[in-house]
Amino acid sequence: MAQSILLLNGPNLNLLGTREPATYGSTTLSDVLSAAASQCAQKNISFSHLQSNHEGVLIDRIHEARGKVDAVVINPGALTHTSVALRDALLGVDIPFVEVHISNVHKREPFRHHSYLSDKAEAVICGLGVYGYEAAIEFASRSIKPRKEA
Numbered sequence: 001m002a003q004s005i006l007l008l009n010g011p012n013l014n015l016l017g018t019r020e021p022a023t024y025g026s027t028t029l030s031d032v033l034s035a036a037a038s039q040c041a042q043k044n045i046s047f048s049h050l051q052s053n054h055e056g057v058l059i060d061r062i063h064e065a066r067g068k069v070d071a072v073v074i075n076p077g078a079l080t081h082t083s084v085a086l087r088d089a090l091l092g093v094d095i096p097f098v099e100v101h102i103s104n105v106h107k108r109e110p111f112r113h114h115s116y117l118s119d120k121a122e123a124v125i126c127g128l129g130v131y132g133y134e135a136a137i138e139f140a141s142r143s144i145k146p147r148k149e150a
């Protein structure tokens with residue numbers, strides 16, 4: 001199944017571990033990335049990642065991944081609720097993706113209940129804390145087929 005995974009984290013996720021710990025927990029992004037890298041290595045999956053607070057930087061990275069990765073795991077942060085451009089980028093490169101939210105967005109403010117991505121995601125994982133990243137990678141490794149070689 002998926003042999004290469006790109007993990008993307010959107011705005012403010014660089015603050016993970018110190019940002020509203022009651023909502024997002026105390027695990028840092030660095031810890032999340034280390035765990036994801038180890039998980040992928042154990043599965044012989046190529047792993048890359050990017051966190052950015054800038055929509056266009058994330059979009060450019062998605063474009064760059066075209067034809068190079070089998071799956072994207074993305075926590076878009078607040079861009080989940082605002083970004084048609086991010087949706088269009090993912091659709092435009094035709095890479096299957098898994099949407100992750102650390103918190104249960106459906107238990108929070110109404111504006112967090114809508115996602116511009118969910119209807120196109122292979123799976124949506126929310127409310128599992130940072131375990132959601134592990135679950136997303138496990139799902140992708142089992143369920144997302146490798147892209148056809150050119």
Ligand SMILES: O=C(O)[C@@H]1C=C(O)[C@@H](O)[C@H](O)C1
Pocket residue numbers: 011012013075076077078079080100101102103104105112
């Ligand atoms: O739960 C999360 O990981 C998401 C992270 C954010 O930064 C919020 O803007 C989203 O609304 C929820």
